[in-house]
Amino acid sequence: MLPPRLATLLALALTLTASLAYSAQPDSTLVAGATPLRLDSLGVYGHAGTDDGGLVAPSGLATDQFAHIWVSDASTNRLQRWDAAGQWLGQSGSLGSDANQFRRPASVARLGSSGVAVLDIENRRVVTYDLLGRLAVVLVQLDAAALEEQTGRITPVSLAADRGGALYVADGDRDRVLAFDFAGRLVRTVGSYGAAPGSFRGLASIAVAPHGELVTVERPVSLPRKRANAADSLAASGARVQRLDAGGAPIASWLVPAVSEESFALAVDDSGRVAVTCASAGTVTVYSREGRVLAAREGLAQPGAVAWMPDGALLVAEAGRGRILRVAPSAAKP
Amino acid sequence: MRHAARIALLLAGVLGGGAGQGIGNNVTPLLLLPAAAQASEARDPGCGVTRIVAVSGAVTYRLPHGFVRAGSDSLWTRARTWVRGKDYLLDALRGDVRVLASLTPGETLYVASCWLLRPPPLEYARAYYRPLRMDEPAAAAPDSANVQAAPRPSTGRELANAPGGAQLSVTGNKTIAVEFGSSQDAALRQSLDLAVIGQLAPGVELTGVLSDRNTPLTAQGTTQDLQSLDRVLLELKAPRGSASFGDIPLVFDRGQFSRLERRVQGVRGEVHDHGFTASLAAASAQGEYNRMQFVGVDGLQGPYALTDRTGSTAITVVAGSEVVTVDGARMTRGESADYSIDYERARITFSNRRPVSSASRITVEYQYAVTRYRRNLAAFTGGWGTGAYRLFVNAIRESDDKGRPLDLTFSAQDLLTLAAAGDSAARAVGNGVTAGTGDYDSLRVALDTLIYVFVGSNAGHFDVRFARIGPGQGDYADSAVVAGRTSYRYVGPGGGAFVIGRALPLPESHDLLALGGSAAFGALTLEAEGATSKRDRNLYSALDDQNDGGAAGRLSAQLEGRLGPLPGRAGAQVGARTVARRFESFSRLERPFAEEDWGLPVGADLEHQRRGDGALWWQPRVGSELRVDVSALSTPDGYRGTRRHGEWTGAGRLSTHALWLESDGTLSGVRYGAAGRSRWLAEARFTGGVLVPAVHAEHDRRRTAADSAASVNRVDEVTGELASGAQVPWKLLAGLGERRETQEASAASSARARRATTYRLQAESPPTAPVGVGLSGLRRVAHDALAARTSSDLASVRLRGERKRWGLSGTMNVEVTSEAENQRVRTLQFVGAGRGAYDAFGNFVGTGDYDLVLTVSTLLDRYARVATSAHAAWVFGKSEMWRGSRMEFTLEDEARRRGELRLADAILSTGIALEDGALSRGAVLQRLEGELAPGSRIAALRMRAERRVAADRSFSDFAQTTDQRQGSLRWRARPGKETTVETEARVNWQRATQELAAGSRYDRTIVEEGAQTQWVWQPGPALRLAGAADLGFSRPQGQLDATRTIKIGPDVSMAVGARGRAELVLRRAFVSGPPASALIPSVDPAGAARWDAHARFDLRLHETTTFGLSGDLRERPDRPTVVSGRAEVRAFF
Secondary structure (H helix, E strand, O other), X not given: OOOHHHHHHHXXXXXXXHHHOOXXXXXXXXXXXXXXXXXXXXXXXXXXXXXXXXXXXXXXXXXXXXXXXXXXXXXXXXXEEEOOOOOEEEEEOOEOOOOOOEOOEEEEEEEOOOEEEEEEOOOOEEEEEEXXXXXXXXXXXXXXXXXXXXXXXXXXXXXEEOOOOOEEEEEOOOOEEEEEOOOOOEEEEXXXXXXXXXXXXXXXXXXXXXXXXXXXXXXXXXXXXXXXXXXXXXXXXXXXXXXXXXXXXXXEEEEEEOOOOOOEEEEEOOOOOEEEEXXXXXXXXXXXXXXXXXXXXXXOOXXXXXXXXXXXXXXXXXXXXXXXXXXXXXXXXX | OHXXXXXXXXXXXXXXXXXXXXXXXXXXXXXXXXXXXXXXXXXXXXXXXXXXXXXXXXXXXXXOOOOEOOOOOEEEOOOOEOOEOOOEEEEOOOOEEEEOOOOOOOOEEEEEEEEOOOOOOOEEOOOOOOOOOOOXXXXXXXXXXXOOOEEXXXXXXXXXXXXXXXXXXXXXXXXXXXXXXXXXXXXXXXXXXXXXXXXXXXOEEEEEEEEEEOOOEOOOOOEOOHHHOOEEEEEEEEOOEEEEEEEEEEEEOOOOOOOEEEEXXXXXXXXXXXXXXXXXXXXXXXXXXXXXXXXXXXXXXXXXXXXXXXXXXXXOEOOOOOEEEEOOEEOOEOOOOOEEEEOOOOEEEEOOOOOOOOOOEEEEEEEEEOOOEEEEEEEEXXXXXXXXXXXXXXXXXXXXXXXXXXXXXXXXXHHHHHHHOOOOHHHOEEOOEEEEEEOEEEXXXXXXXXXXXXXXXXXXXXXXOEEEOOOOOEOEEEEEEEOXXXXXXXXXXXXXXXXXXXXXXXXXXXXXEEEEEEEEEOOEEEEEEEEEEEEEOOOOOOOOHHHOEEEEEEEEEEXXXXXXXXXXXXXXXXXXXXXXXXXXXXXXXXXXXXXXXHOOOOOOOOXXXXXXXXXXXXXXXXOOEEEEEXXXXXXXXXXXXXXXXXXXXXXXXXXXXXXXXXXXXXXXXXXXXXXXXXXXXXXXXXXOOOEEEEEEEEEEEEXXXXXXXXXEEEEEEEEEEEEEXXXXXOEEEEXXXXXXXEEEEXXXXXXXXXXXXXXXXXXXXXXXXXXXXEEEEEEEEEEEOOOOEEEEEEEEEEEEXXXXXXXXXXXXXXXXXXXXXXXXXXEEEEOOOOOEEEOOOOOEEEEEOEEEEEEEEEEEEEEEEEEEEEEEEEEEOOOOOOOOEEEXXXXXXXXXXXXXXXXXXXXXXXHHHHHOOOEEEXXXXXXXXXXXXXXXXXXXXXXXXXXXXXXXXXXXXXXXXXXEEEEEEEEEEEEEOOEEEEEEEEEEEEEEEEEEOOOOEEEEEEEEEEEEEEEEEEEEOOEEEEEEEEEEEEEEOOOOOOEEXXXXXXXXXXXXXXXXXXXXXXXXXXXXXXXXXXXXOOOOOOOOOOEEEEEEEEEEEEOOXXXXXXXXXXXXXXXXXXXXXXXXXXXXX
């Protein structure tokens, strides 16, 4: 038997040699967007601050069937609710690791028709709440020994749920999506590290389309120089958005223009429209299910989360202004 | 030609500029110019383009014209042209477009069509013909226009009011799965999620959700009944009414005697029209109502236990049913708000935003889950109001269904006992001793006294049940919770609250009818209300039923208007109220702690009373009021007294508040019967642009009647605050308060004094600043008469900073609270070799020599808690290779210290967590991770160093600590689009200690080193091949020889046809060396399985339906092979 260090070095050398035998391959095709519609403001929820209804670092956003708005805040470690008219309904959570406590809560996802799920990143769990804001259960404990034995360490970065309450957790470290059923049992793992369709490079966020398809966005990558020069209007780098079937088979992919290291948020509505926010660029862009640009808006202050309302409006959480902005596509040109 | 005609029509729409007829913004006008000239000459006024903006949930849209010419319709969106019959249907007669294709809300649909310029009417009228006679005036001729028009048969629907069908959007999912395996029977699991939203008719909106998880299916494949559904909620809104079904709140707020606020499961309907309103509800009550009021404990934020009406804490509070007030102010639920509540254990804890002290008056109204009978509630409220007159009626009935006890079966003897018990729960006690294995043995302590003694879990010869009948009425008391069961001990006759026996629950009913009204005659308003109630506390017994009824009534008159030359408005009010001793309302009539105003002790009955009030008030301007009132009160308990009260509230930049209250009374039947209260209060606040100073002074003296001594409580308090004004971007506040409490008892001539000083500090930076600070701190130091000092701290700190240009960012949050926890004991009982399930340290090992008994005491340990979360990141790199590189540091810790907190606990060191015995619990996570050159094709690196320390000393006789240190370095290469390679080396060092109070100690350290590598080849979406290898060395520290494990195997994923996908993950482990050791002894085997396989097949049967089949296999040497699988069908709609 080889000593461990020698075996490690040997494996490194073998894989390095194998990797050098291959040449670079082009990436996905950047969709040349048509002139997008403008996203007009319809209203604002919340305000900057730490009091009731105050937001500091909104990190997750979802709406339920009754158009209530759920917002998690990574700074104040709480989950707040508003109704569609803007009335503040209540909150849950504080800093800690006990029940009903959070450590950097992130994504919020509508869970079936009867509640929401919240990704509690540093407590490494997914907790669920009913429609009245009452803690329901810890649905998935991501660092449970039995689960880690199956999957290895999980570093959650994003969470999504489908209409049936099945959960999808994006593991940013290993570039994969873990699928759990409505009872919190691991069902399968989708994707792995790689540039090919169905694989991920720097998985950043995830959303679930109506029929269970997955939509993912990855960290930006540079485009090959000749392609970037071919379209002046396009950025020299882009973040890949992929639409995958529930089993992981790729359906479509396109690139979101991005100029720097971004943090992204995703949302998909019932008709398949995909909304993508780029935090440092301050933009939100709406794409059709095929990746065609439908609408866009710039000048947002660190949009950290996005969600669709049942009436078709779009909610964008602006961390820089401590508010939730409600926008809708306008027929007028920007 | 057809295309050219459409372009012409488009341009015609543009030139015409009419509403609803235009061109899409995405069509380039240049392309249309050649056709424009032709179109301008050939424009047909009966043709045009209508633009429809899609609305969520709508499937039918009406064009502005009916009678669309057959074949003239053409529909398109910005993306494509639509196909008739496939993408849409058109009702040419009415002009209704029914959308079949997917249309995004907000997207524009263009409809080109031609229609009749002068369409015939969609209704016909019967015309009469009769020759006009010369002697008849022309006006007498029948006018066909006045004949009632009837719709034509082909347009039978009313076009304006009955659009083509309800516009409902139904979405959801149905999942059915079968699970099977070698260690389980096949099990059917299912879930249903359904959501309906939309319009049933114009103005009638429906929103509903239905959720059902893990409900067993009947043989017919349907859910058993509606109550087994997890959640059903329907809301129907119409212009003149609404209805709700499911988990609904029920609020009646008319009048004073019949107010009701409940959370129920049932149906509620409301109608309102022409001044009438009516609401009817029928529901299953989720719980029984109770209200607790208590005074806080200095420095203890919680938990405070909630009880049922008998004082038992073994209840579950109905979630969301509670109403909490502190000092009269309603609290908001939420850990970051005012309080959190543990519904399961019925405990409430206040947050650090709401400091609790011995001066805090706390009231909690709540419902606790019914455990006795199914309880039903029916309620009706109706009202009528027009101009100056108002009338209302409320009728409420809440009753137990005595024929449906929950989790109980009554014997004939039990029913006889219930029938003879009358309204007394103390008499409704059945037999409670059963011979056989139990927790108790009998012991004769006197010739005629046989008692039962707790001897341990399942260690005695009798199973004994105990019933709570009230303090001072029983001969047993509860002492602790042992192995999840409460144990009881004999304390002598009348010394406890429990007796031996099985408590037989009494089914109850409660009816209330209230009538009231008001009438205004100019400035004078008269109000009257009467109510009657009936409460039967035992539906099984007719005994005591003569005392079930009670009545209440009130009258008041109010005069309001301008008072001569004085500014503002003034008024006077007189009123009288009587509430009979037997009257029972559904909610309390008096505000919390109102009895203190009269000198009555906290908890005295003030609900039943005879009272007269007179008041004068003057409101010189909005927000300012001077009020003076006088009241006289007598209660059935023998109290008679009067109260004088004056209060001033002034609004403005200088806001003021002053209060004076004086009451005197006598409680008959007690030796020291004099009672009363003297209180004054003064507050002032000046709202300046820069500074906002505020002062508060209060004096309170309460004399409480009692038999043993006349008790006098005196409180003097002075506080001052200085805050920043609106012109200062920072929010700053500093405050200081001093409170002195003195309790005197005249008979003993003794006095107890207590002094508490409160320091308060708050600072918050502007929210949009790149560097932010939020600080809130409160320290309360109390000294009692013996000079004993206690202090409590509440604080929160939030720091954040960001420097985008340098890629730096960081946040830090700290929260400090004071809480309490039940004392716990962990006892190990030796039961013989191999006869228990635990080892000598209480670890569950399946087969051991010990059994573990957990005992939870009712005594509380107070501790200070601090939780910290800090995160710092540096993101750097601009080139393709280096972009996304980052270094991050994360610190998460939590400390619960018995006694006072130390400053170092805010950033808890691992050494303190592991060694400091004063820490009840401590946890620390330190993580440094970095990612270098993530864009590199040949060397993307990620390193992580992490340490997790956890200590649990919450048991008085047991402590456990774990210390885990992990380091890893990963290297990734992406030589081509089809190939990736990944290798990770890791080192894990883990240590666990367990220590018993007796001195025994367990200590083990495991060291693991290893590496894993994975090679992936993915030529396209249809195929993915991977090979993985993992090499690991694991050994307890100090042991030379390591357990060597090599795991290798493939991962295969491939497309099966156009809609299917199959996956296979297979691992084979080769283990050599000594057997692997677990860090803490456990029933689960340590080390890797020899064979580990996972296979899965997914198939999309239909656009909305998927099928999945998966199987797992795990095989270990000398253990049965474990196989499990799952087949699942999911349908989305």
